[in-house]
Amino acid sequence: MRKLLMAAGLALIGMNAVAQHEEHPYIPEPDKAVQQKLDEWQDWKFGMIIHWGPYSQWGVVESWSLCPEDEGFTQRKPYGIPYYDYLKKYEALGKSFNPVKFNPEHWAKAAADAGMKYMVFTTKHHDGYCMFDTKQTDYRITAPDVAFSKNPRANVAKEIFEAFRKEGVHTGAYFSKPDWNTEYYWWSYFPPKDRNPSYDISKYPERWNKFKQFTYNQIEELMTGYGKLEILWLDGGWVRPEKYQTAESRTWGTTKAQDQDIDMPKIAAMARSHQPGLIVVDRSVHSQYENYRTPEQQIPDKPLSYPWETCMTMGGSWSYVPNDQYKSVNTLIHNLVDIVAKGGNYLLNVGPGPDGELHDAAYTTMKGIGEWMHVNGDAIYATRAVAPYKDGKVCFTTKKDGSVYAIYLLDDQEKLPATITFKGLTPAKKARVEILGGAKSLVWKTVNGSTVINIPSAMQGKGFKHAVAIKISAVEKV
Known part of the structure; x- marks a missing residue:
């Protein structure tokens, strides 16, 4: 079960980076400012990704229990609960979310002391709950009926980005392309069958166009209201144009793959007009907008010829789980060294709890990594x-x-x-x-x-x- 959860968390299952390179050539980004930023990013080597949302209150895998696919990582608890009963309870978590111990300065200091040079925060996962003050939906942490909304730090994404930048850590925004809360993706007229849109896009193109605009607007909010962002990390790789479908991506879900084109050229141009040199990571969609690739929970067997980053959990789950078992400092440092020797970066995940605090084990683990990096960082940073x-x-x-x-x-x-x-x-x-x-x-x-x-x-x-x-x-x- 735990292995399934780990594989599912970022929704890129069974990815083999070496095979991808052989089957799908890397397409370099022609923008010189992006090329320069990618070179800088390859010097950073070690980063932190943070999965956090109302789902942490239950200690369940992020978003996936909403997906009506019969997979190990989509199971609802208690087992057998009717789908719409569960959906109602899950969506209510957003209102009760009240992380009163939220202290991003504590996270940022621990990350900087561990030698992490950049971070990526989940501004929105597949469930559609926004951890930023979007104007496009009320399903957000700053909505008036949310317990935490009266807190002066309710716009948590902004607080997190500012705290990490103050520690000298570069910032990036994780954003889920699919959104299982909006009527423009999972239209309530049709029940969802899997992770894909609940309607036929070719039959209802006007609804899909509204989804494209909804997505564009949310990303522009992040690009204009949250300070300097250097990475736009897009998850949910099944949202892609038909021409970029692969044999593997066609197996994601139970319905026929659709042409889920959200107009990445337009999104990327807009984003870079606000954030020049922005690295765009359209995960697993092998286009010009996958500036680096992201093997998940694995380290390639050999060096890769393009920019890449292994994203991996520090514990056993992407999101908060009570009594999670953390990997040893020795294992994590060995992973880091192996990845860097093969030319990659290491993006290590931590999931805060429902109160806004990290596991004690996360802090002690980062402290141990930092002690090693303080002595040996010169062999890691700015190397090839x-x-x-x-x-x-x-x-x-x-x-x-x-x-x-x-x-x-x-x-x-x-x-x-x-x-x-x-x-x-x-x-x-x-x-x-x-x-x-x-x-x-x-x-x-x-x-x-x-x-x-x-x-x-x-x-x-x-x-x-x-x-x-x-x-x-x-x-x-x-």
Whole structure:
């Protein structure tokens, strides 16, 4: 069940990044300002995504229990409850939502201290509940009948973006293209059958045009009223033009795939007129507006030739679950190193609770990551992939100045070994080789084509944890 929940949270199930690259070539964005921003984004490496909404009150998977598909991740509780009875109770959650401990400065400080350079917040998930002060619908946290609406910080998206920017963290807006609350997508005249529109778009084009305008208006609100935003992260990849349908996307849902064209050229042009250089991530729709790709809950087996980001949960669920089990700091750092060595970014999810606070485990986990990043961040930030990328327990990254980092992954409780050996890269003559946090030049040699670095016994006992980064000032050219 938990694996199903994790796979479903961002609605991109079974995505294989390598296969996608082979079947669907990446289309570069011609806008020079976007190209520049993408290059900067690739320097950031580590970010935070936050799933939060009224559904956190029940501790259930975000939005998906509303979807009338018979999948593990769409099941309603208690099991057997009639659909419309459940829908009524779910929608009422928006009115009772009252996160009285909401303190985005606390989140932002923890993220910055963890070394996260950017963040993405769920302004609206598939259920249509808006965590910003939209004028397009009353299904929003600032509506007069919502418990939290009288709070001076009720426009939570704005508060969150401002708090993170004050900590020097770049900001991005998650926005769900499908909206299961509006009459323009799930028209109540027809009962919804699956995640797709409840009506035939070709038969009722005027209704679809109203949905397109509704979507455009909401995105323009975000682009104009919430300060500088650098990423527009669009989810719900089944909303796409017919020409971009794939064999996989046609299997999403139970009804025939429709031409769900929301006019991305018009949306992107508008958004960038307000936010020049904006990165647009139209997830899984392999067009000009998928500026980077987002393998979900997985790390590709090999480097990819285009900009990419693994999005993954810190715990077991995208949204808040009581007593969620968090991945160890060791696992998360190993993931980060592996991803960065393959040229990607790591976007790590945390789901706040119904009171507006994060799990204690989220804070302790971020603190542990931050302690490692404080010492080793130079081997992560502003680096690029370099062949052979990884050899055994050693991952490689490189800086623009030609220096290389060999990052040795330590198992839990493993002490730094007496020697670290790898193939594929050889330090140049007179190159300085040192461990970050060690401040001592290391002795190395070549043995049977492998580089062998000696680690002094005093350094072995220094208590290094998770991974050690060895900086090599220059390497021999192959």
